[in-house]
Amino acid sequence: MNPVLSIAQTALELGLISSLTVLALFLSYSMLGVCDLSTDGCFALGAAVGAVVAISGHPYLSIIAAMAAGVLSGFVVAFLQTKMGINSLLAGIIVNTGLYSVIIGIMGGASLLNMNKTETIFTIMRALLDKTPLAPYYKTVVAAIFVALVIAFLAFFLRTRLGLAIRATGDNPDMVRSSSINPAFTTIVGLCISNSFTALSGALLAQSQKSVTADIGSGMVTIALASLLIGGIFAFRGKVTRRALGAVLGAIIFRLVYAVALRFNMPAFMLKLVSSVIVVIAISAPYLRQRLPDFRRRLMHKRGGEDA
């Protein structure tokens, strides 16, 4: 295959898989207003549960089990912050730390599992697409199907009464309370759903690369946040569905830029630094732009452009 095309395809495939985590953050960070720092752990949890169930011979069940594990993890994070009085950032970090032991436990004490001979939904799709023109793209097809399902779900869900209540919780919790809805409830539901997407994302990545390590999710929250903020450039305002599509686009662009940078000999270990820098720029740029007149004024004053 043409090398340029191959880079694009890998970026598309990885972008689509990680866009599920981006959509999770879209729900928790953009809608619910909670920065869920358990994302890394939940991603790895989904990967581990998905791998263990798939290895035991249940490829379809592995996806459902991974998502269920994500729901559980999200519930714990939400419970800690709504019912136990733990700051939401801290709740995420605590769960993230605890999950590491859980993940190793699920993987039977090993920190690495191989799925080289395991039947997964990817191998099923490969067999299904065998001898069709789509055959080389089977991984991308699987990822695209899941992304489409999640987007369709979000497009519907965020317009329902429950979805509106979740969005309002991030916007004005007092207003939610005066609508006779408990914001603790909406936070719990929102984080359960978002973490099921994160876990799904992890399970798919592990199964597509046929292996899982305990630290497979490390740095995911920053990478996903970077993607989300890149996507926000294209669809910051507007309908919720458009913004969700923007989030997916952001994930793909992020991977594409990263793949191109690798081609130009950027070492692979730079990924995390690059994503951190992107997040810093994306979040601080609007703030700095707002401060710009003050900086200018100070500069002018120092230069003595004004009379004392």
Place this chain on the structure above:
Amino acid sequence: MLKLKNVVKTFNPGTVNERTALDNVSLEVKKGDFISIIGANGAGKSTLFGAIGGSFFTDSGVIVLDGEDITLRPEHLRSRDIGRLFQDPRLGTAPNMTIEENLALAAGRGGWFSTLSKRDRDFFREKLSVLGMGLEDRLQHPVGLLSGGQRQALTLMMATINPPKLLLLDEHTAALDPATAEKVLEITRSTVEENGLTCLMITHNMLSALELGNRTLMMSAGKIIFDTEGEARDKLEVSDLLDLFREKVGRSLDNDRMILN
């Protein structure tokens, strides 16, 4: 309708900042009453609303609404029966959501998974057109783009879209310019009348305290020091209220936003 019996609330108990905001308050409100409440800063007016609305639990005493003991009912459950408006127009609405989405949440029709129907939209449009603010053509606009007066009128509509048993208005026109305040007050009057709502209103405007409604309470230092209705109230002038306050409290009524005429 609403009954408070010996309600006490002390903030920061056991510290140097200890303050008894409600000092053994008892109050009986009849169905259909429209009560205005006046008092100096820190008299306990807003705390009274907080106690009734459920922002916090009281230290002792009983609160009964329509025969049900709501003393220890959480805030989000009380809000089914109690609508509440604050001075800050931003408090009652979600700014990044559209007008129709805000209204849909307030209306709370259907189950968790129901979505807005054409019928809902027509209903909202019809309701909004009554406000006379042109909001009926802006259903898809984010609420954050509205002016303070528009937001407060919308909040009032949201609070009363399912007529509550009790409406609490906490200086809800104080942050608006005089013309807008007048308009919002007019909408308040007609909404309360049409739905036959029972309503308590804190106001800094002495004149509207006497003009609106059928009963007036004066609060000071966590107590209701004066309670008037009927003929006696009809005869009262603003100057009488000020005299009464001086007589009961021993100093003149000062409130940084007080409007005397």
